[in-house]
Amino acid sequence: MKRVVITGLGAVTPLGNSIEEFWKNCINGVSGANAITHFDTEKFKVKFACEVKNFDSKLHLNHTEIKRSDLFTQYALYAASEALQDSGLEIERMDPFDIGVIWGTGQGGMWTFENEVMEFAKGDENPRFNPFFVPKFISNMAAGMISMKFGLQGINYATNSACATGNTALMDAFNYIRLGKAKVFVSGGSEAAITPASVGGFSVMKAMSSRNDDFATASRPYDKDRDGFVMGEGAGALILEEYEHAKARGAKIYAELAGAAMTADAYHMTAPHPDGNGAIKAMQLAMNEAGINTENIDYINPHATSTPLGDLVELNGINKLFKGSKSLDISATKSMTGHLLGAAGAVEAIISIKAIENGIIPPTINLHSIDENIPRDINIVFGEAKEKNINYALSNAFGFGGHNATLIFKKFN
Structure with missing residues (x-):
């Protein structure tokens, strides 16, 4: 079997919108929790989450990409852009069919789905859906748009195994490279689920913390007083590469993916x-x-x-x-x-x-x-x-x- 190494990283997270910022805050023990700003929480039991902050999609996306994509896809495109840049891959010199995209999401375009359905339900005289309604909310579109943005024509699809999805996507990319089906994959996962329906749905299941008076410490694994998870959002992108290919181009190698x-x-x-x-x-x-x-x-x-x-x-x-x-x-x-x-x-x-x-x-x-x-x-x-x-x-x-x-x-x- 071929060896698989990691040669690029990209991130959009509640702790920062670059690998450098994210890692710095992670090792310094910074809490990403804040009062929800994405929507009015007056009617909601849970009023906080770990939102992405200061996100400027225009740094890596053009106007058309922003207009035609849900937030989960924008996070994916942004993180993938950082990861590809970090990898030093010269995509234009490669066979585009040697580079694939396997991307995961648990819920897909929730913002698009909720907003479009609510607008339609208002009962205006001539209600209609946006022509981009379906393409924006379907869960495979992040993978599709990453391939379109960078001209990547190899294996391309989405995975969904709920909260195991990010690992599922990486495992699939790992196995395809080992089998010789591709030389490089852009892989990872993205989520933009801090929406009324998601927060309300998880809350009514009693799965989420309701520590509104102390939200910065609400996510407390292993603590005797933990009362549920805190919703987060963002994206993580990794460049998985066949070892000999990475070696031949003198790539920086972060680590090897050895088992899954x-x-x-x-x-x-x-x-x-x-x-x-x-x-x-x-x-x-x-x-x-x-x-x-x-x-x-x-x-x-x-x-x-x-x-x-x-x-x-x-x-x-x-x-x-x-x-x-x-x-x-x-x-x-x-x-x-x-x-x-x-x-x-x-x-x-x-x-x-x-x-x-x-x-x-x-x-x-x-x-x-x-x-x-x-x-x-x-x-x-x-x-x-x-x-x-x-x-x-x-x-x-x-x-x-x-x-x-x-x-x-x-x-x-």
Whole structure:
């Protein structure tokens, strides 16, 4: 099988709209939470989220692209532009059929869908939908528009496995390169779901924190008083490249994607299986593919959304698999970014890669009093970042429907 390396990164997040800004705020333990500004929350129980801030789409998009795309696609185009620029790829000198796009989103064009339906429902004398209604909201359009913007004619499609989507997209790109179906992929995920319907829907499920009086600390994985996740938005883009191709052009290599695996819980629409066997199996299979065992993993970026059940099931699974390994560190970065749904896996893959590159593990913030049910022999990095040489990092992402997806990144040498 061919080796796959990461040669470019791009990000739009609640912590910054570039890799440099995002990483700086991540290792400094900055909370991305704020009062919602995207819409009037007067009628809503939850009034805060981790919004993208100071986003200027015109930095990477032209007028037509902005007019014809939903916000989730704009985030995707913006992050993909940064990642391609970062990679140093000379696309115009390559066969366009050698470069593909596999992009994920959990909900697609929610802003477009909600706005168009609400406008139509107002009951004006001659109601009509915008001609771009369907193209803007369908979930594959981010992948399509990335290919159009850069002339990429290889494999192109969207993935959706709810909140495991970012990992799913990267795993697919990884496998296609290994099989020789492409030399390069632009891959990742984007989400723009801080909308009335999304916030209202997740809130009524009691999945979201309602800590309106202290929203900066509301996302608190592993804390005994956690009460749900905090909605986030944005995009993470990675350039996956066949190793020999990257080597031949003298590319900067951030890390190697060494293993990936997916499983299903086959249990419940929204809850993880209480024994965590699906998650455990995904982690084990990913390590098997990477040719390593539990002793080799230095850092885990967990799914850890700050929900009472999910956090415990995952940590108990990690504890069972890793048997209390003292060399393992875990940090839950959704405590800073919030939960980016379909973009979460891609953004956390970037965090895992930057941790390897810089030898720094970002902190888990807002952990005031650890849940007494959490295994005490698990080392959670909290409060401040930790310097550590990282050879292998494991990143988990799980989704409604019982999807489990695990990626393993390796220090390149």
